[in-house]
Amino acid sequence: MQADRPLIDRYLEMLSVERGAARNTILAYRNDLEAASAHVRGLGGADAEGLRALVGEWAALAPSTVSRKLSALRGFYAFLEAEGVRDHNPAHSVARPGLRRPLPRILSHEEVARLFEVAEERAGGERPAHHDVRMLALLELLYGSGLRATELMSLPRTAIHPxxxxxxxxxxxxxxxxxxxxxxxxxxxxxxxxxxxxxxxxLFPSGKSHISRIRLFQMVRELGAAAGIEPSRISPHVLRHAFATHLLSGGADLRALQTMLGHADIGTTQIYTHVDSAHLVELVNRRHPLVDLKRGAA
Structure with missing residues (x-):
C-alpha cells in the first residue's frame, strides 16, 4: 500500500486540477482507493482476478456505492496506463453492478403551497421575528431557484441584487x-x-461562518411539520427536486432545466421525466373510468 500512495496522490491531483473534481469526490475516491490497495496488497501489481475478488467483497454495499468505488478504480488504472506505469487497465474486465437510480422524493403543489402559507404567516406583520423572515427567504430560494443546500448557505451577502x-x-x-x-x-x-x-x-450568517447544512435541514423539517408534512418526506434537497419536477410538468424545456440545476449530464436531469410519468401512471390507475367499471363488475 505504501507504494500506491504517491500514485493515488498524483491521480487525485489530476482529478482536482485538470477535471475540477469536487472536494467530496476527491475524499471519497481517496478512501476507496486506499481501502482497495490494502485489500489487494497494492493496486500497482493487482490483476483483474484480484479486482473481481475485491468487488465480490462489496456485495453487501449499496449498488451506487459499488459503482463509485469501481469508477475510482477504473479511473485510477486509466491514469496509470496514460502515465506509462501500467500497460493495460485490469479494471476494464470487472463488471459494473446493475444500478437503478431511485426516483427522487418530491412534494405536491398543495404541500408546497402549505409550506409557503405557514412561512408567510410567520414572517408577516409589522415586527416579525428575524428567523421567520430568514426562513421565508430560504424557502423562496430553495423552491423558487432550485439551489443546492451548499450553494444556498454560502451565498455572499450581496449575491442577490434587487x-x-x-x-x-x-x-x-x-x-x-x-x-x-x-x-x-x-x-x-x-x-x-x-x-x-x-x-x-x-447572506445567511451564523457565528463566524454561515448556517450549516444540518441547521438548514432542521429548519426545513420544522417548517414541514408545521405545515402538516411528515418530517421524513422533506429536506432542502426534496425542495430542489420539487422545483425541477414542477417546472418540467409545467412545460419547462429539459435542456433549460439541466442548465438551471447545474447537471453536467442531461441523464441526471431526465430522472424528473420519470417522476412525472410515475405520477401519470398512478393517476390512471386511480382515476380512469374503467376503475369504477371493474369495481362494479366485482
Whole structure:
C-alpha cells in the first residue's frame, strides 16, 4: 500500500486540477482507493482476478456505492496506463453492478403551497421575528431557484441584487451556471438582508461562518411539520427536486432545466421525466373510468 500512495496522490491531483473534481469526490475516491490497495496488497501489481475478488467483497454495499468505488478504480488504472506505469487497465474486465437510480422524493403543489402559507404567516406583520423572515427567504430560494443546500448557505451577502433576476453560481466541479431568481425571491432576500449586519460576508450568517447544512435541514423539517408534512418526506434537497419536477410538468424545456440545476449530464436531469410519468401512471390507475367499471363488475 505504501507504494500506491504517491500514485493515488498524483491521480487525485489530476482529478482536482485538470477535471475540477469536487472536494467530496476527491475524499471519497481517496478512501476507496486506499481501502482497495490494502485489500489487494497494492493496486500497482493487482490483476483483474484480484479486482473481481475485491468487488465480490462489496456485495453487501449499496449498488451506487459499488459503482463509485469501481469508477475510482477504473479511473485510477486509466491514469496509470496514460502515465506509462501500467500497460493495460485490469479494471476494464470487472463488471459494473446493475444500478437503478431511485426516483427522487418530491412534494405536491398543495404541500408546497402549505409550506409557503405557514412561512408567510410567520414572517408577516409589522415586527416579525428575524428567523421567520430568514426562513421565508430560504424557502423562496430553495423552491423558487432550485439551489443546492451548499450553494444556498454560502451565498455572499450581496449575491442577490434587487434589479438582477439571476445569480451566477459556481457549483460542482467548479462549473459556473446562471440561475434565475424570481421577483418574490428577490423581495424576500432583500427583506432578510436588512437584518444582516453590514460587516457580514454571508447572506445567511451564523457565528463566524454561515448556517450549516444540518441547521438548514432542521429548519426545513420544522417548517414541514408545521405545515402538516411528515418530517421524513422533506429536506432542502426534496425542495430542489420539487422545483425541477414542477417546472418540467409545467412545460419547462429539459435542456433549460439541466442548465438551471447545474447537471453536467442531461441523464441526471431526465430522472424528473420519470417522476412525472410515475405520477401519470398512478393517476390512471386511480382515476380512469374503467376503475369504477371493474369495481362494479366485482
Amino acid at each position: 434589479d438582477r433576476p439571476f445569480l451566477i453560481l459556481k457549483g460542482k466541479g467548479g462549473r459556473e451556471r446562471l440561475v434565475p431568481v424570481s421577483d418574490r425571491a428577490r423581495a424576500a432576500a432583500a427583506r432578510w438582508a436588512a437584518f444582516v449586519p453590514g460587516g457580514q460576508p454571508w
